Amino acid sequence: MLDPNTSRILFLSTYDKDGGAAACFMGYALALREAGCEVAMVVKYKTTDYSWVYPIAPAYSTSNRLVRFCQKHFCKTKRDISREQQGDYVFFYQENEFSVLPPIERIISVLPWNPTLIFSSMTCELANTTSLLTLSKSFHAPIYFDAYDMNVFTGGCHVLWGCDGFKNRCSKCPAFASKPERQQEVEKSFAIKVKNIHDGGMGILYAGPYLLALANESACYKDMPKFDIGMCIDTDLFTNKNRDIAKRIMGLPEDAIVIFTGSENVVNKRKGVQYFFDALSVLWNALPESQRPKVYVMLAGKNVEKTQEKLKNLPPFHYHCIPYISDNRLLSLAYQASDMFVCPSIDDAGPMMVAESLACGTPVVGFKMGLLYEPWYVKDGETGYVVELKDAVGLANGMLQLILMDNQQRSYITAQCRDLALQKLSRLYTIQQLKNF
Secondary structure: OOOOOOOEEEEEEEOOOOOOOOOOOHHHHHHHHHHHOOEEEHHHHHHHOOOOOOEEEOOOOOOOHHHHHHHHHHHHHHHOHHHOOOOOOOEEEHHOOOOOOOHHHHHHHHOOOOEEEEEEEOOOOOOOOHHHHHHHHHHHHOOOEOOOOOHHOOOOEEOOOOOOHHHOOOOOOHOOOHHHHHHHHHHHHHHHHHHHHOOOOOOOOOHHHHHHHHHHOOOOOOOOOOOEOOOOOOOOOOOOOHHHHHHHHHHOOOOEEEEHHHHHHOOOOHHHHHHHHHHHHHHHOOOOOOOHHEEEEEEEEOOHHHHHHHHHHOOEEEEEOOOOOOOOHHHHHHHHHOOEEEEEEOOOOOOOOHHHHOOOOEEEEEEEHHHHHOOOOEEOOOEEEOOOOOOOOHHHHHHHHHOOOOOHHHHHHHHHHHHHHHEEEEEEEEHHHOOOO
């Protein structure tokens, strides 16, 4: 068990706050601090003002800005093969075992103490398993990887796109189908990664059955320790206490039926917004005419303005497009103003928005992916509806079921969502799990 009096936990991440994976990882750090543990986070890029977050020392000491730029550019282009990939794969070479990365001494130099446990998230441009193994041996501290990003399982890809290469050591990587020399490089790198993980007894932190299933199938982790850590949602912030005023604050009619969807980048193909648009067309035809004027569609995220042309060709629901919401208080109100959150992601570890929505008492409709992979969190008729991957008709039917509910059913499902989030998705749940680590 973690003892707050003796545990000193080091978090390693490229970013302290950037996107879902980094935000989730930061949530774990905050939870451990709340539990009384000593926590330090070492990052490549610091954006928060937390005193316990330490950026690594600069690699380039010269005062000549042009020289520094040339040095950085040379190192990046020397190691970056991602520009040669094909298709939709998202291959990041910076975590390859052959990458040019900061020496481990630069990480050690900023540490306030010797860690007893190390948690690692996305460490692109910061560390790979080779350097992490050195760090673990230096302090005799076990390492656990946060599985929120697919890179922990693969030879370099951050999105699986249906590829199961991570099960067989990334042999003949499809991201470089026409580049056999690069395929060999990926395979050799992955072999080193597997060996380092096994030699160091490195484990995995996961939330939900999808990530557990991937870990059990992974060449890296199928025989390694695995630990359920939850989603660590701040249920005081993401709450259902303001549902009675949320629509008014968001500028929506009190009797509106609000369908909310969104992501950090709404035009990212893996977030599946096109399936959502297809489902809206099906939904319009299935809705009673008397219900159609009441339905409002709220779409939020980066690049939301790029969806305007497509919205013109969709059924005439009321559309509200909101730029990326960086203030979690406003995001919480958006969930509470909504009668459902629709998650059309077709390749995702989460997303966090599913857990946040449930914490706000808002049911979720989405594809069988990520947090919706098994009915741990979203159960049909209880906390939302789950449909088969890429089934736009099923997505529309799930939305229709929630629209046609009466007030008593809505109150019931809101309570169910909130209770489930408190039990399985909250910061308190994560703290309890970590105390039993």
